[in-house]
Amino acid sequence: MFGFGGFGYGGPGGGRFEASYRCYPVSFLDKPEAERGDKIFLPPSALDRLAQLHIDYPMLFQVENRRDARSTHCGVLEFIADEGMVYMPYWMMENLLLQEGDVVTLRSATLPKGTFVKLQPHSTDFLDISNPRAVLETTLRNFSCLTVGDTIPINYNNKRYFIDIIEAKPGSAISVIETDCNVDFAPPLDYVEPQRQQPVPMAAEAPAAAAGAAAAAEPAPAEPEEPKFLAFAGTGRRLDGKPASESRPIAIPLPGTGRPGASTSGPGSAAGSVGGSEGPGSAAGSAPKRPGKVFGGNRLQAKLAEKQSGGGAGRPPQPPPPPAEKKEEDAEAKFKAFSGKGYSLKG
Structure with missing residues (x-):
């Protein structure tokens, strides 16, 4: 027809x-x-x-x-x-x-000879080809013309790709025989633009950093001091009228403060700690101390502290020290070497 x-x-x-x-x-x-x-x-x-x-x-x-x-x-x-x-x-x-x-x-x-054509692949797989322009150039050798709106196939490596013709110059239909035509690619149809993460503004970071630095520089709250009992905080007096040395009161934690190792038996424990004797009121785990001078050699105060701590209970009474004269007699009664008379051989 x-x-x-x-x-x-x-x-x-x-x-x-x-x-x-x-x-x-x-x-x-x-x-x-x-x-x-x-x-x-x-x-x-x-x-x-x-x-x-x-x-x-x-x-x-x-x-x-x-x-x-x-x-x-x-x-x-x-x-x-x-x-x-x-x-x-x-x-x-x-x-x-x-x-x-x-x-x-x-x-x-x-048709006029083409000078420009813009192509759009259907799939991003086309971008995986090592040299897509060379593949396209080889394929277009079998074509004589291109029309805007057409979808042409490209066979490569046993796989078929489809490409849309979305723009052409100088007309909507061009001849591609013996012509130098520039080719451009549009993003594939299934291409997804990656999402960009919004950067955090510096103005918001500065207050946060300043707050963190202020928190780090702020000193830790001090622990409240536990109430303590000051033993022997009065003024000492000597019986011989001489001036007594300066006394130093001892701070003892009050009972019920919850402090580890603190005594809970009352003033008796304070006396026991001063006198150094191990009695019912002494602190748990504390080593016994040797009785010595208390407050500059005040023996009376030491005896009072020993009685209050109960250190003398359960001990046999100590005999009084012997007088000095008796010590000399005992020394003379002892054996003395070469204490006899001497004789001469000459007569």
Whole structure:
């Protein structure tokens, strides 16, 4: 089926080719390699018509699905299709929303050479390719033109990637045959922007740091002093009238303060600690002290302290020390060596 509108057969100035065919995938021709490009297979009669119209090379066509108002552009590979049929890559049929046997309209087209194209991969897996630009350049060698809105496949390493054409210059459809075209990539469709953590402002950190430094510099609260009993805090007097030496009172914790090792038996314990004797009122675990001078040699106060502490109870009475004269007599009564008379041999 051919339709001709606005052109003659080989008239001066040429004309425009337009025809309608039923479309089928290239797999019907056993041409799987044709899936890697955008070229179609037309019947031999189309070649005769194109030759008569003096169509410019390379031959480019606009393919339109009038039912769904979808269109794209393509080139031609061979003229070996059956009459009334056109075979095209299956990905092109998907872009045009065509099924096997649907009718499409072909028109000859002249497209400008492209200078810029922007592509958007469907998946971030495409970014894992070591050199995506080289792979794309190799793939586009099988294409003759690109149209904004199309989705083209790229086969690499036994995997298929899909890429959308979102921008082209100088027009919405460009020719990529023998042209130097700059390529740019948009973020993949499934790309997720990583969330950035908000930095903590320095103004908020300064008060916190100052508060921490103030807390560290603040001294620890002092423990309250335990109430103590001062023993022998009065003034001492000697019997012989001489001035007594300065007395130093002893601080003893009061009973019930909970202090470890403190006595709980009252003033008797204080006396026991002063006199050094081990009695009922002495502190638990304290070593007995040898009685000695108390407050500058005041023996009377020492005896009173000993009686109060009970240190004399249970001990046998000490005999009074012997007088000095008796000590001398005992010394004279002792044996003296060589105390006899001496005699001379001369007579």
